Amino acid sequence: xxxxxxxxxxxxxxxxxxxxxxxxxxxxxxxxxxxxxxxxxxxxxxxxxxxxxxxxxxxxxxxxxxxxxxxxxxxxxxxxxxxxxxxxxxxxxxxxxxxxxxxxxxxxxxxxxxxxxxxxxxxxxxxxxxxxxxxxxxxxxxxxxxxxxxxxxxxxxxxxxxxxxxxxxxxxxxxxxxxxxxxxxxxxxxxxxxxxxxxxxxxxxxxxxxxxxxxxxxxxxxxxxxxxxxxxxxxxxxxxxxxxxxxxxxxxxxxxxxxxxxxxxxxxxxxxxxxxxxxxxxxxxxxxxxxxxxxxxxxxxxxxxxxxxxxxxxxxxxxxxxxxxxxxxxxxxxxxxxxxxxxxxxxxxxxxxxxxxxxxxxxxxxxxxxxxxxxxxxxxxxxxxxxxxxxxxxxxxxxxxxxxxxxxxxxxxxxxxxxxxxxxxxxxxxxxxxxxxxxxxxxxxxxxxxxxxxxxxxxxxxxxxxxxxxxxxxxxxxxxxxxxxxxxxxxxxxxxxxxxxxxxxxxxxxxxxxxxxxxxxxxxxxxxxxxxxxxxxxx
Amino acid sequence: xxxxxxxxxxxxxxxxxxxxxxxxxxxxxxxxxxxxxxxxxxxxxxxxxxxxxxxxxxxxxxxxxxxxxxxxxxxxxxxxxxxxxxxxxxxxxxxxxxxxxxxxxxxxxxxxxxxxxxxxxxxxxxxxxxxxxxxxxxxxxxxxxxxxxxxxxxxxxxxxxxxxxxxxxxxxxxxxxxxxxxxxxxxxxxxxxxxxxxxxxxxxxxxxxxxxxxxxxxxxxxxxxxxxxxxxxxxxxxxxxxxxxxxxxxxxxxxxxxxxxxxxxxxxxxxxxxxxxxxxxxxxxxxxxxxxxxxxxxxxxxxxxxxxxxxxxxxxxxxxxxxxxxxxxxxxxxxxxxxxxxxxxxxxxxxxxxxxxxxxxxxxxxxx
Ligand code: SF4
Ligand code: SF4
Numbered sequence: 001x002x003x004x005x006x007x008x009x010x011x012x013x014x015x016x017x018x019x020x021x022x023x024x025x026x027x028x029x030x031x032x033x034x035x036x037x038x039x040x041x042x043x044x045x046x047x048x049x050x051x052x053x054x055x056x057x058x059x060x061x062x063x064x065x066x067x068x069x070x071x072x073x074x075x076x077x078x079x080x081x082x083x084x085x086x087x088x089x090x091x092x093x094x095x096x097x098x099x100x101x102x103x104x105x106x107x108x109x110x111x112x113x114x115x116x117x118x119x120x121x122x123x124x125x126x127x128x129x130x131x132x133x134x135x136x137x138x139x140x141x142x143x144x145x146x147x148x149x150x151x152x153x154x155x156x157x158x159x160x161x162x163x164x165x166x167x168x169x170x171x172x173x174x175x176x177x178x179x180x181x182x183x184x185x186x187x188x189x190x191x192x193x194x195x196x197x198x199x200x201x202x203x204x205x206x207x208x209x210x211x212x213x214x215x216x217x218x219x220x221x222x223x224x225x226x227x228x229x230x231x232x233x234x235x236x237x238x239x240x241x242x243x244x245x246x247x248x249x250x251x252x253x254x255x256x257x258x259x260x261x262x263x264x265x266x267x268x269x270x271x272x273x274x275x276x277x278x279x280x281x282x283x284x285x286x287x288x289x290x291x292x293x294x295x296x297x298x299x300x301x302x303x304x305x306x307x308x309x310x311x312x313x314x315x316x317x318x319x320x321x322x323x324x325x326x327x328x329x330x331x332x333x334x335x336x337x338x339x340x341x342x343x344x345x346x347x348x349x350x351x352x353x354x355x356x357x358x359x360x361x362x363x364x365x366x367x368x369x370x371x372x373x374x375x376x377x378x379x380x381x382x383x384x385x386x387x388x389x390x391x392x393x394x395x396x397x398x399x400x401x402x403x404x405x406x407x408x409x410x411x412x413x414x415x416x417x418x419x420x421x422x423x424x425x426x427x428x429x430x431x432x433x434x435x436x437x438x439x440x441x442x443x444x445x446x447x448x449x450x451x452x453x454x455x456x457x458x459x460x461x462x463x464x465x466x467x468x469x470x471x472x473x474x475x476x477x478x479x480x481x482x483x484x485x486x487x488x489x490x491x492x493x494x495x496x497x498x499x500x501x502x503x504x505x506x507x508x509x510x511x512x513x514x515x516x517x518x519x520x521x522x523x524x525x526x527x528x529x530x531x532x533x534x535x536x537x538x539x
Numbered sequence: 540x541x542x543x544x545x546x547x548x549x550x551x552x553x554x555x556x557x558x559x560x561x562x563x564x565x566x567x568x569x570x571x572x573x574x575x576x577x578x579x580x581x582x583x584x585x586x587x588x589x590x591x592x593x594x595x596x597x598x599x600x601x602x603x604x605x606x607x608x609x610x611x612x613x614x615x616x617x618x619x620x621x622x623x624x625x626x627x628x629x630x631x632x633x634x635x636x637x638x639x640x641x642x643x644x645x646x647x648x649x650x651x652x653x654x655x656x657x658x659x660x661x662x663x664x665x666x667x668x669x670x671x672x673x674x675x676x677x678x679x680x681x682x683x684x685x686x687x688x689x690x691x692x693x694x695x696x697x698x699x700x701x702x703x704x705x706x707x708x709x710x711x712x713x714x715x716x717x718x719x720x721x722x723x724x725x726x727x728x729x730x731x732x733x734x735x736x737x738x739x740x741x742x743x744x745x746x747x748x749x750x751x752x753x754x755x756x757x758x759x760x761x762x763x764x765x766x767x768x769x770x771x772x773x774x775x776x777x778x779x780x781x782x783x784x785x786x787x788x789x790x791x792x793x794x795x796x797x798x799x800x801x802x803x804x805x806x807x808x809x810x811x812x813x814x815x816x817x818x819x820x821x822x823x824x825x826x827x828x829x830x831x832x833x834x835x836x837x838x839x840x841x842x843x844x845x846x847x848x849x850x851x852x853x854x855x856x857x858x859x860x861x862x863x864x865x866x867x868x869x870x871x872x873x874x875x876x877x878x879x880x881x882x883x884x885x886x887x888x889x890x891x892x893x894x895x896x897x898x899x900x901x902x903x904x905x906x907x
Contacts, residue, residue: 017765017788038728038794039765045700067700189764191878193885197903200885202876204899208886213899226894231869235899241873250873250900252863256888257877258904275820279859286808287833293820295859296852297844299810302803303761304771304778308881310759312766316788320881323756323771324778324804328811329849333884337891339849343857344895349887356883378787379766442796444806446676 012195014184014395015148016314016381021046022182025144029057031152032430034064037188055137057082060500061493070137073495074127076428077415077529083167084115084412085123086138090174095142097176105173107407114409142175146182166408173405179396189313196311204235209364225363245273252279256333261289266481267512283336299330306332307353317370318379415529423531426498427513456489458500464490469536476535479513485537543609558600558611559587569613570651572736573688574601578697581689585625589613623655631660634683641745642738677727677743677799682714685739691715691731698792699730729798742799749774760797761879767797778804813852814844869897876903
């Protein structure tokens with residue numbers, strides 16, 4: 001979420017779940033919300049029932065389209081062009097919030113220049129969305145009183161993901177649609193505690209609470225708190241670690257509860273690089289594809305077997321409670337880390353898990369006011385700096401952390417890999433309602449496998465006809481990086497020339513095909529767009 | 540605002556409040572089977588009948604709006620007799636199945652029968668028998684126990700926005716089912732199960748897993764970032780059911796993963812002991828069957844890993860990590876933490892990498 005943090009000084013959802021139903025316009029771009037965030041999807045439907053207008057921008061005819069007033073079916077990877085031409089309309093029709101722009105932002109002039117050529121017609125040429133729909137959507141959003149923008153991986157998993165996020169921020173800033181109840185910009189975090197893992201400093205350039213490791217003052221503070229010398233060199237991101245391992249620079253890895261073999265792009269390459277490590281530790285609840293490559297595998301406890309907190313996508317810190325004992329010798333991750341640290345002569349944790357939470361709160365004021373007792377019944381949303389602070393449902397009331405928010409002039413660049421004669425289809429990947437992430441949990445449950453048994457590739461009926469493929473045929477899908485065989489599912493959801501594969505299945509892992517072009521800023525790989533060829537297999 | 544009197548007590552409610560809402564404000568109980576505060580009123584079960592302004596013709600409290608000066612009586616011998624008769628009619632074709640019903644103890648119909656002391660039934664008659672039972676893996680739809688309150692139909696349409704089920708057929712044959720009795724659109728969210736007042740809709744994985752003496756533990760769903768509040772129903776160290784309270788940010792609604800996706804917790808493939816590799820890495824052993832790799836769930840010893848004690852595994856890790864650090868420096872070590880672990884675990888993990896190993900090479904999967 002680097003992009004949003006750069007613009008506002010914070011990269012979290014600015015509104016909260018209960019506010020969704022009070023939007024008058026909801027703009028969902030690059031998020032198949034009803035499948036990836038089902039309950040947020042319900043809240044959106046509730047808003048629509050209450051009279052809100054829903055704008056959906058998605059290359060596929062996702063379920064939310066049924067509830068939408070406008071569906072913008074743009075070509076994958078053309079989000080910036082779509083947003084720029086919407087902004088063109090907003091500028092032209094003077095739907096700007098001039099006072100907001102003046103008081104709270106900087107750089108509007110250069111943004112205005114950068115979009116001057118993005119007429120709706122130009123937008124149509126690049127995105128494939130009819131100009132009139134771009135105009136309608138722009139007017140709807142521009143005239144709204146309490147609009148909210150929602151996006152997920154569809155926006156960030158591109159080689160220009162950060163650009164996409166900045167464009168969204170531009171749109172919200174020029175219309176002054178931030179810092180009010182039910183009005184804001186909302187990145188939806190995928191897994192249940194992505195927000196918390198980021199908050200807690202599991203990122204290479206920040207300590208807990210988004211405090212830069214490279215700032216001397218910050219380093220000093222943490223050195224004092226932790227009683228040891230710390231490095232001020234920002235570390236490697238996950239994708240950079242894979243690269244460094246491939247080059248032989250990274251020698252050992254400790255992986256807790258992650259399965260990069262399945263979740264990273266270019267699977268064969270990930271396996272090769274992980275094998276090159278001198279030493280790999282994997283701590284998980286199942287023998288995952290990554291654990292199979294480890295030198296030591298440690299059995300962890302699952303969510304129902306431990307106490308602690310999760311922070312969900314709307315910054316709500318909520319209590320996780322131990323309900324059952326872990327199987328045999330499996331242990332809570334916290335206990336494993338504490339034990340391991342002891343072997344280096346370091347006392348890392350306190351006796352109670354709540355003490356760990358308070359240690360984080362002492363170092364990051366946004367959590368200082370939260371105690372397990374306060375969140376026993378209902379969670380609290382950070383920032384919550386004092387013990388009597390009620391928490392913060394929406395961000396940026398009365399200003400941005402970094403003073404003024406900056407517009408960023410974004411040049412539209414096409415995706416790094418586009419279809420050509422040898423690879424004529426655009427492949428997009430994503431999640432499915434009945435499976436979860438790399439499938440290590442959901443695929444072990446029969447009920448879920450019954451309704452979502454195997455991988456498939458969604459193909460538009462007209463494309464299927466050209467390929468002479470019927471529903472259920474096995475097709476070979478090839479990209480520049482590898483090929484897989486998968487069942488064809490003929491469906492009107494993607495547009496012509498676009499195919500879709502969910503990424504949960506190891507026997508037909510979509511990530512064998514995807515490209516590892518990285519966004520230059522956030523280092524997120526371009527999982528959403530790559531070029532492939534389809535062939536019918538015999539037999 | 541509107542002022543009215545219910546059972547002699549004065550109450551002030553907002554315009555467009557129903558008599559049921561108003562009684563609720565006074566904490567006066569009125570029995571219902573088809574009412575749910577989040578759903579449109581239906582007025583189908585006829586249990587919430589009340590008398591207004593002394594008129595002998597009772598009205599349904601759930602569909603009648605409060606008006607200024609109304610005088611409402613919620614209970615008298617006549618109303619109670621009508622309620623009892625209504626219940627007897629509902630029960631007349633209900634399977635007398637409580638002994639083996641998954642919902643016994645948590646069933647609104649059973650509870651009302653209990654309060655009205657209904658044992659024998661004057662109206663014993665023809666029972667509806669349904670042959671077709673659909674075989675989806677999440678929901679059991681036992682339509683013989685359905686009382687046609689329509690809550691599931693409304694929730695599926697109004698909250699879930701799916702409309703997977705509706706009333707079908709007529710008269711004695713009336714039932715609720717998906718179109719053509721197949722699960723065409725159902726998302727298996729189980730919203731319908733959560734509001735069903737009887738044993739007509741239950742979770743398939745609940746069957747014979749216990750229904751009493753559950754320990755209830757409130758926690759958070761482990762799957763997506765919505766962070767739905769869930770309640771685990773535990774019996775003998777196993778999760779038997781999952782539900783969600785209505786006073787939560789998710790309003791009690793869940794999706795199929797949150798509501799029915801708990802059996803992985805006790806899956807036989809869980810890792811149960813620390814494992815140390817014995818096979819060389821070059822061999823392409825990956826992509827095999829999980830059962831053969833993980834000795835704690837394998838029928839025979841694995842050729843790739845052997846079991847170890849915690850002390851052995853952790854000592855070994857410490858030695859190897861120290862070796863790497865000495866030879867190649869602390870930045871030759873990297874850590875990936877998990878978006879599925881708690882805040883506390885993530886905090887400890889990054890502290891371990893930074894304070895113990897001495898590197899900032901730490902990341903998690905937010906980028907994916
Ligand atoms: S499970 Fe959900 S989608 Fe299916 S019938 Fe019930 S409410 Fe509707
Ligand atoms: S119940 Fe469904 S929507 Fe709610 S947190 Fe779990 S996975 Fe997400």
